[in-house]
Amino acid sequence: MAFESREAMLARGSTTTRMARGFARAAAVVTVLLGLTAALSAQGGDKAKVSELVKADLSRLATLERTWYEKNRSFTTDLSALGFAPTSGASITMAYATARSWSASASHPTLRPTTCIIVGSPPGGQPGGERPFCLESTDSKQVAATPATQTPRQQPAAPAKAAPPAQTRVPQAAAPSTAAPAARAAAPGQQVVVNRRPVRRPVVAAPVPTTIVELPARAPSGSAALSNTRSAGGVPDAGVTEAVIPSQFSERLNALVVSALEMMNAKMPEVAHDPYESTAEYQARVAQAYAAFQRREGEFYARNTRTFVVSIPVKDVKYDADREVVEFAVDPMTLPTTRSFTAADGARLSVACYTRPYFWCSPDSGMSYDGTDLWRVPRATARSADVLRTPLTLVARFVVGRRDDARSPAVSLVSMELQAKGAALSRWDSGAR
Numbered sequence: 001m002a003f004e005s006r007e008a009m010l011a012r013g014s015t016t017t018r019m020a021r022g023f024a025r026a027a028a029v030v031t032v033l034l035g036l037t038a039a040l041s042a043q044g045g046d047k048a049k050v051s052e053l054v055k056a057d058l059s060r061l062a063t064l065e066r067t068w069y070e071k072n073r074s075f076t077t078d079l080s081a082l083g084f085a086p087t088s089g090a091s092i093t094m095a096y097a098t099a100r101s102w103s104a105s106a107s108h109p110t111l112r113p114t115t116c117i118i119v120g121s122p123p124g125g126q127p128g129g130e131r132p133f134c135l136e137s138t139d140s141k142q143v144a145a146t147p148a149t150q151t152p153r154q155q156p157a158a159p160a161k162a163a164p165p166a167q168t169r170v171p172q173a174a175a176p177s178t179a180a181p182a183a184r185a186a187a188p189g190q191q192v193v194v195n196r197r198p199v200r201r202p203v204v205a206a207p208v209p210t211t212i213v214e215l216p217a218r219a220p221s222g223s224a225a226l227s228n229t230r231s232a233g234g235v236p237d238a239g240v241t242e243a244v245i246p247s248q249f250s251e252r253l254n255a256l257v258v259s260a261l262e263m264m265n266a267k268m269p270e271v272a273h274d275p276y277e278s279t280a281e282y283q284a285r286v287a288q289a290y291a292a293f294q295r296r297e298g299e300f301y302a303r304n305t306r307t308f309v310v311s312i313p314v315k316d317v318k319y320d321a322d323r324e325v326v327e328f329a330v331d332p333m334t335l336p337t338t339r340s341f342t343a344a345d346g347a348r349l350s351v352a353c354y355t356r357p358y359f360w361c362s363p364d365s366g367m368s369y370d371g372t373d374l375w376r377v378p379r380a381t382a383r384s385a386d387v388l389r390t391p392l393t394l395v396a397r398f399v400v401g402r403r404d405d406a407r408s409p410a411v412s413l414v415s416m417e418l419q420a421k422g423a424a425l426s427r428w429d430s431g432a433r
Contacts, residue, residue, distance in 0.1 A: 050110045051134055053088035058106055058118040058132035060084070061092065065102055065120055073320065073327065073372070075102035075120065090116075099372055106132075228349055228363075229356045232413035233430030235399045240306035249310045249398070250334040253411065256304055256400060257336040257350045260409045263300050268293045297402075305401030307414070312369075312394040319382055326375040326387055326418065326425070330394060332366040335411075352406035355413040358428075359396075367411075369394075375418050375426045385420040393419045 064082040065075050075097035076082065086092050088108065095103040106116045111134070118132040244252065271286045314328040337347040353361035358371045377387065395417045403410040415429045 047110055047114075050088065050108055051114070051116070054086075054090045054106045054108055054111065054116045055132040055134070057086045057088050057090055057092065058104065058116060059130075061104060062118060062120050062130040062132075065097075066123055069122055072323075073318075074099040077102075228361045229353045229359070231356045232354055232358070234354060235401070235403065235410075235412045235414070237397070237414060238305045238307045238399055238401060241309060242306055243309045243311070246310060246312055246331070246333045249308050252308065253351065253400060254334075254336040257409055259304065260300065261338075261350070263296060266296075301402040305399070308398045308400060310396045310398060312396060314392045314394050317388060317392060319377075319387055321379055321382075323373075324376055324378055324382070325373055326377050326382065326392075327372065328375075328392065328394075330369045332368045335361060335363075335366045337363045350408060352403065352408050352410040354403070354410055355398075358416070359413055361411075371416075374428060377418075377425050381425060385423070385425060387420060387425070390420045392425075395419055 061079075061082070061084050064084050068076055068082060077094035077097045079085075079092065079094065084092075086106070088106075090106040090108040093105050093107075095105060097103075101119065101121045103117070103119045105118075114134050114136050116132050116134040118130060120130045242252070268290065271282075271289050273282050277285075310333075312330050312333075314330050316329045318327045319325070320327070335353075336350040338350045347363040349361060349363055351361075353359070353367070355361065355367065358369060358374065360368050360370060362368075377385075397414040397416070399412045399414055400409065403412070413430060415427065417427045418425045
C-alpha cells in the first residue's frame with residue numbers, strides 16, 4: 001500500500017479548503033442577490049401604495065376646494081382655512097388659487113423624484129378636471145439633490161475628458177493587448193480606461209411640461225373677446241342722451257353702423273368741367289368739393305353721437321354677507337357684425353368696443369357682462385333693499401360715436417349703477433378707477 005507524502009496531503013487539503021471557501025462565497029452572493037430582489041419588489045409595491053394614498057389626499061383637497069368655492073365664489077391657498085391635513089405623509093404645496101382655477105402639488109420621500117399634481121376649476125367646468133396625476137420631475141433642484149454616489153452610474157463608461165491622459169500613460173506597444181494586461185501594468189493611483197463597448201440605454205421620453213397660463217380674474221375664456229375689447233372710458237358724455245332697454249340699444253347701434261358704413265363707402269361726387277371756366281376756377285371748385293367730402297364724416301358723427309342709458313335686468317342674484325358683495329348675471333346684448341364669405345374668420349364686429357373689464361365683445365356672443373367682486377353693498381343696505389327678492393337693474397351708460405383711435409363706430413362704457421326699485425345701491429365710474 002502506497003502512502004501519500006506529507007506535501008501531497010497538504011496540497012490536497014488546501015485545494016479542498018479553497019473549494020469550500022468558494023462555495024461559501026457563492027452561497028453568500030446568491031443570498032445577497034435574493035435579498036436585493038425582494039427589497040426592490042417590496043419597494044415597488046410600497047411606491048404604488050403611497051402613490052394611491054397621495055392621490056387620495058389630493059382628491060380630498062379638491063372636495064374641500066369645491067365646498068369653499070360654493071361659499072366664497074373663489075378658491076384659496078390657505079390649507080388651514082380649508083381644514084385640510086394630508087394623511088399620507090406627503091408635503092402639499094399650493095401653486096395658485098383664483099376665482100377661476102387652482103393647482104396643488106404633492107411630494108413624498110418614497111416617491112422621489114416623482115411629484116403628484118392636481119388642477120381644479122369651478123363645478124361644471126372642464127370635463128375630466130380635478131383628477132390627480134403623477135409624473136417624474138425634471139426640475140434642476142431635484143436633480144441636484146440626488147446622492148453623489150449615483151453620479152458614476154449615470155456617466156458613460158469611458159469619459160471623453162479622461163481619454164487623453166490615459167493614452168499618454170499607456171505605451172503604444174500595449175495597444176494590441178487586452179484590457180486585463182493593461183490594468184495590471186497600470187501604476188497605483190492611475191486611472192485605467194477600459195476598452196469596452198458602451199452600454200446602450202433605452203431612451204425614455206421626458207414628460208412634456210405643462211404651462212398653466214393664468215388669465216386675469218375678469219378675463220373671458222375666448223380669445224376673440226380678449227382681442228376685440230379695449231379699456232373702458234376715455235370719452236365724455238355726448239350732448240344727446242337716450243334711455244333704452246337692451247333690445248332698443250342693439251337696434252339703435254345697428255342702424256348707426258349701417259349709416260356709418262354707407263357714409264364711409266361713398267365715393268366723392270365727380271365735378272363736371274364747365275367749358276367757359278378757366279383752369280384755375282375749375283381747380284378751385286374741385287378743392288371745395290373735396291373739402292366738403294372730407295367734412296361729411298365729422299358732420300355725420302356730430303349728428304349721431306349720443307349717450308345711451310341702458311337699463312339691463314339682472315338674474316341669478318347672490319349676496320355674500322361675509323364680503324358684502326352682490327353678484328348676478330345678465331343676458332348678452334347683440335352687436336352688429338360684418339360677414340365676409342371669403343374671410344377665414346367669418347363674421348367680424350362692425351363696432352369697436354371700449355368696455356373692458358366688465359363687458360366683453362365678440363362676433364359670436366355679442367356683448368357679455370362679467371362683474372365679479374364689483375358691487376359691494378353693506379349688509380344693512382342689502383337687508384333694507386332685500387336684494388335677494390327685489391328685482392335689480394343694472395343701468396349702464398354707453399357713448400356711441402367716433403374715437404380718434406378707432407376706424408369704425410365705437411361703443412365706450414362710461415359708468416354703471418346697480419339699482420333696486422330706482423334707488424342706487426352701488427356705482428362704478430370709468431374715470432374713478
